[in-house]
Amino acid sequence: MRHVIALDVGGTGMKAALIGTDGELLHQARRPTGRERGPEAVVAGIVDFAAELRAWGAGRLGEPAAAAGVAVPGIVDEGRGVAVYSANLGWRDVPLRALLTERLDAPVAVGHDVRTGGLAEGRVGAGRGADRFLFVALGTGIAGAIGLDGRVEAGAHGFAGEIGHVVVRPSGLPCPCGQRGCLERYASATAVGEAWAAACGDPDADAADCAGAVEAGDVRARRVWREAVDALADGLVTALTLLDPRTLIVGGGLAEAGETLFAPLREAVRRRVTFQKVPSLVPAALGDTAGCLGAGLLARDLLAAGPPDCGPSSPAAPSAAAPAAPTDPSEVTA
Template identity: 85%
Template sequence: LLGERLGAVPVALGHDVRAGGLAEGRIGAGQGADRFLFVPLGTGIAGAIGIDGRVESGAHGFAGEIGHVVVRPGGLPCPCGQRGCLERFASASAVSQAWAEACGDPAADAADCAKAVESGDARALAVWQDAVDALADGLVTALTLLDPRVLIIGGGLAEAGETLFTPLRDAVRRRVTFQKLPEIVPAALGDTAGCLGAGLLAWDLLDTEPTGTIPTTATPPEVTT
């Protein structure tokens, strides 16, 4: 509809996570990698499968939905209709809920849990480790299927830095057998990844290459009507 309104101007439309993955793969944490997997840990968990500078969307537009891999059979019900999905245990919202219940503060969130982990709180450590273990189980399934060279973790939970990445790398390392362990790195572009990815989709429509450095904190132009 927007393309019709704009006439000759091509319009790019992309899934938010896959657009973010495209940006991370081309100009962010996965730059230069021929195969990568981008997994943002936010309200839910999704994923973007990167192959040679593009992101695979799948036959029906659902490729990369790692958040709905069942890691705890018979576990918590998920809105998708299954029980035990990864995002019910390892998303930022899942950690927030688990920590709020554990500490008795309904306003507590995942960031509060990470701070409590850093201070050595035993309840927080238990909540955090449960999430890390579930995440590692899901990621090893993805590694087995996709064999990425780089695994990029983003979203709100990744803002905990090494409080997340140190135990996560250890947990994944313990689980791999024949699989090749990828480099596990934090996302580089933050909340701007989706916007930058949408820009890259538009550049692809024009069949040109972006020139110069794309700013990660660009201010949108003022729009008048």
């Protein structure tokens, strides 16, 4: 059966699937990313995992995958297929597409994790049918994806959609990016968790605890939540003024609060707009499967468009370990 490999690489775990060219889900697997073993081991693990998926497909489905898509965190040069930088995984300038193409003997697409998740939300999730959408993920940080006519814009240098580093509070809290007052320092799940831990005196409290306290009527939690919602609304109105999306999709861990987040956020956005058209503001629909589904869409797009130039175009990658004997990936858990 003709199919593609879809692989979503996270800071702690990897999610993978074999997907039919008609979109049918044929197989799923997970395994740890293994970042504690260092960047070389992470790269080797990605390549070996993909090779195991290829072997599984060849054995169980009658032929190896026709293409592969992989989503990775950090800064990604999607045109060259290079993972430029990831603080979480400790790598720089990894020619991931070239490494995987050589191992899989098939065309490979490499994408940014949030943009790839946004691609899936736009095509088959909450933004399905929208010609222009903005996907914003509220997690450890905040990042976004700009959707135009069924594709996601990477930008000239691979930074398109980095709404988390829009300054919403000038001279505010310092951000690791070097600026002060960035949106993700106020409205990410991490920021909300830190603010609530300080307010309630429990160092282990997180954003989910804050949302629960808001629902219970805690005055301190409501103040923390309101400050985060206000900052988020400021950032979103800046984005919709520039991009004029038809649909605004919000996902990530903070969005799991449901209407505790969305009801005040819609109202805060509505209060801020003047001449702008308020887009439909909806929760993401695909959850933590979005990155993997998006990677599959990247691979299927390759089959439609033809393979990219996979020649060497970057500094050498960390060396990969020797190929592991193929195993059944379904037996490996994250």
